[in-house]
Amino acid sequence: MRYEFNPQVKLLLVNHSNEKVKMDYMEDSWPMPKIGLRPPYYCYPSYELNYPII
Numbered sequence: 744m745r746y747e748f749n750p751q752v753k754l755l756l757v758n759h760s761n762e763k764v765k766m767d768y769m770e771d772s773w774p775m776p777k778i779g780l781r782p783p784y785y786c787y788p789s790y791e792l793n794y795p796i797i
Contacts, residue, residue, distance in 0.1 A: 754778060 754760075754777070762777040 757778055760776065760778040763774040764777050766773055766775045
């Protein structure tokens with residue numbers, strides 16, 4: 744097997760960064776943090792059984 748490393752994967756391991764990126768949407772653009780807060784469901788997912796009504 745051959746594994747390839749992508750340097751952007753390191754961003755998943757960082758909790759906070761002061762770096763900004765430019766967000767473009769239609770004619771507007773604004774600076775955004777490169778790494779923002781992650782929602783809690785990524786860290787601690789919860790699974791619930793859901794039975795359909797027949």
